[in-house]
Amino acid sequence: MGNCHNSSSAKVDTALNSGISKVSGKTGSYSYPSSLTISTHSGGSSSIDSITTPRSEGEILLSPNVKPFTLMELKNATRNFRSDGLLGEGGFGYVFKGWIDEFTHLATKPGSGIAIAVKKLKPEGFQGHKEWLTEVTYLGQLHHPNLVKLIGYSSEGHNRLLVYEYMPKGSLENHLFRRGPQPLPWATRLKVAIGAARGLAFLHDAKDQIIYRDFKASNILLDADFNAKLSDFGLAKAGPTGDRTHVSTQVMGTHGYAAPEYIATGRLTTKSDVYSFGVVLLELLSGRQAVDKDKVGIEQDLVDWTKPYLGDKRKLFRIMDTRLEGQYPQKSAYIAATLASQCLSTEPKTRPRMSEVLASLEELQDARSVSKDRRVLSSPVPRSPVGHRQRRLTPLASPLSTPRQSTTQVR
Numbered sequence: 001m002g003n004c005h006n007s008s009s010a011k012v013d014t015a016l017n018s019g020i021s022k023v024s025g026k027t028g029s030y031s032y033p034s035s036l037t038i039s040t041h042s043g044g045s046s047s048i049d050s051i052t053t054p055r056s057e058g059e060i061l062l063s064p065n066v067k068p069f070t071l072m073e074l075k076n077a078t079r080n081f082r083s084d085g086l087l088g089e090g091g092f093g094y095v096f097k098g099w100i101d102e103f104t105h106l107a108t109k110p111g112s113g114i115a116i117a118v119k120k121l122k123p124e125g126f127q128g129h130k131e132w133l134t135e136v137t138y139l140g141q142l143h144h145p146n147l148v149k150l151i152g153y154s155s156e157g158h159n160r161l162l163v164y165e166y167m168p169k170g171s172l173e174n175h176l177f178r179r180g181p182q183p184l185p186w187a188t189r190l191k192v193a194i195g196a197a198r199g200l201a202f203l204h205d206a207k208d209q210i211i212y213r214d215f216k217a218s219n220i221l222l223d224a225d226f227n228a229k230l231s232d233f234g235l236a237k238a239g240p241t242g243d244r245t246h247v248s249t250q251v252m253g254t255h256g257y258a259a260p261e262y263i264a265t266g267r268l269t270t271k272s273d274v275y276s277f278g279v280v281l282l283e284l285l286s287g288r289q290a291v292d293k294d295k296v297g298i299e300q301d302l303v304d305w306t307k308p309y310l311g312d313k314r315k316l317f318r319i320m321d322t323r324l325e326g327q328y329p330q331k332s333a334y335i336a337a338t339l340a341s342q343c344l345s346t347e348p349k350t351r352p353r354m355s356e357v358l359a360s361l362e363e364l365q366d367a368r369s370v371s372k373d374r375r376v377l378s379s380p381v382p383r384s385p386v387g388h389r390q391r392r393l394t395p396l397a398s399p400l401s402t403p404r405q406s407t408t409q410v411r
């Protein structure tokens, strides 16, 4: 998870039927789609051509859409991966800010050219070469305003790096769970949910469907205007083809976000992503993390804790983020909570499709529906039965030595 705090979410990596649990790296077996054909997405400025994924690794890495960088070029761009340019840390490695010329892609002085984010694989190999390659394969070919842009990559010896567009507002996780002075207002939360839903709907509605598999607040990055973009395609998987209803795969993802039926059976569908979306929607409403070991009892698990309140208009305030101080339209919050509840249905078939989720959220954003709702509370709502406990957080650009307890994986 992001660098800004000690997250308690843990990666799920459950070998099917093994019954064995152990902490491990985010590694897993991957099969690359032999053919990735993406249909045109209506209404977006997405680039969507029929793309055939090259079969060999060499061909994938020769993709014209992404630039191969040398390690030296990225060292120069990040001033040798200086710790004061550290943007965050995840299971894959560390992410550093750098600068390159927009056209030549050569390193520039900080502040000139374009900013980039360089993700450097940890030497011990967490997340692994295969996920790195999956990410280059997918993000190198998918272009959509709600997917982070992959500019290039580097592969020299054991070093594996990814070069992304820099997202000035960092991850949603940092904004929601960092106890800074400016909590995200309701309208921004809705905007982020819509952007992320649009990204997922794009993947699900592609001619050759893609299941994202790692939807969570830390993988939703934000540009200067809080437009949301999905990052981290290392776990992405081609959807079922022909008459198949699901893809059978090793269970991977993050505890608290992964759908229960997927964890139990390894059967992956787009509805697994819809479940994860429901969890993030709850995080947006409540300002609480999917799994929070600092809480007591049922409150450790956001889905379990919020369940009794989602369908009850009068009790919903109990799980709403107290940092909103009641500044949200009650009706909109109730509709969003109902939507989250539908996404979290234990029966995957009854969960809505992402395109439906998107349409519902867009309706909420509609100015008319907001203006119709006059019940914005002027004073803070009563606090939840158990108030928020402040988390101790490290600053955004924390030194590399900052201890980190997040992103363990369970196999």
Ligand SMILES: Nc1ncnc2c1ncn2[C@@H]1O[C@H](COP(=O)(O)OP(=O)(O)OP(=O)(O)O)[C@@H](O)[C@H]1O
Pocket: 001, 002, 003, 087, 088, 089, 090, 091, 092, 093, 094, 095, 117, 119, 148, 164, 165, 166, 167, 168, 170, 171, 173, 174, 218, 219, 221, 231, 232, 407
């Ligand atoms: N393109 C980017 N622009 C700006 N900041 C970024 C970018 N990519 C990542 N970051 C920052 O780096 C942090 C770590 O990202 P990373 O994807 O490595 O890990 P994670 O998503 O937090 O965890 P995990 O590895 O479990 O997915 C993010 O939370 C974000 O703050």
Ligand SMILES: [Mg+2]
Pocket: 090, 218, 219, 231, 232
């Ligand atoms: Mg990430």
